[in-house]
Amino acid sequence: MKIKRKIELTSKIPTASLPDIIFMLLIFFMVATVMKKGEGLQVMLPDAEMIKKIPVGRQHITTIWIDNKNKIVCDDVEIKKLSDLRGILYEKRAIDPQLVVDLKVHRDCDWGVVSDVQQEMRKASCFNINYSAIQGVF
Numbered sequence: 150m151k152i153k154r155k156i157e158l159t160s161k162i163p164t165a166s167l168p169d170i171i172f173m174l175l176i177f178f179m180v181a182t183v184m185k186k187g188e189g190l191q192v193m194l195p196d197a198e199m200i201k202k203i204p205v206g207r208q209h210i211t212t213i214w215i216d217n218k219n220k221i222v223c224d225d226v227e228i229k230k231l232s233d234l235r236g237i238l239y240e241k242r243a244i245d246p247q248l249v250v251d252l253k254v255h256r257d258c259d260w261g262v263v264s265d266v267q268q269e270m271r272k273a274s275c276f277n278i279n280y281s282a283i284q285g286v287f
Contacts (some may be wrong), residue, residue, distance in 0.1 A: 190214035190222050192255040194282050209247040209281040210279075211238070218255040221266065224271055238273035253282065 164278045192214055213234075221228040228234050243249050250270060254263055270278065 150286060164177045190216040190253075190255075192216055192253050193257070194253065195256040196282060209245050210249050210251050211241055212251045212253060213251070213260050215254045215262060215266065217255040219259050221262070231269055234266065235269045235273045238275050239269060242273060242275055247277075248275060249279055250275050251279045251281055253281040 157164065192229070197269070212221075212223050223234060223237055226237070228237075238248075252263070252266070267278075272278075
């Protein structure tokens with residue numbers, strides 16, 4: 150014979166303070182998160198007589214850095230072979246047809262490498278080029 154209990158035990162998890170806990174966690178992660186800024190290479194830009202500044206809010210820009218040791222970096226990705234640059238730019242151009250390539254070239258680099266990068270950009274149909282420089286007089 151089975152004995153019945155008069156009081157049934159129920160175990161429920163209290164959920165009254167759950168929204169408070171969720172909002173505290175959300176605020177904590179918003180405050181503690183650090184966004185990584187694109188680093189590229191350290192380059193000394195050449196001088197220019199006239200500079201036209203691109204608006205800061207543009208999202209259609211990819212940056213290529215070339216330092217004085219002829220190291221090439223495209224949006225924080227080091228380019229080992231120059232032919233890889235064509236594939237990367239072609240994919241970016243397919244996603245964003247308004248793509249502008251920002252070339253940041255060290256003033257002491259080998260300009261043959263810059264010419265090779267420009268040839269790869271032509272092969273990838275990237276014709277919108279911005280050359281970064283600092284304002285100065287020749």
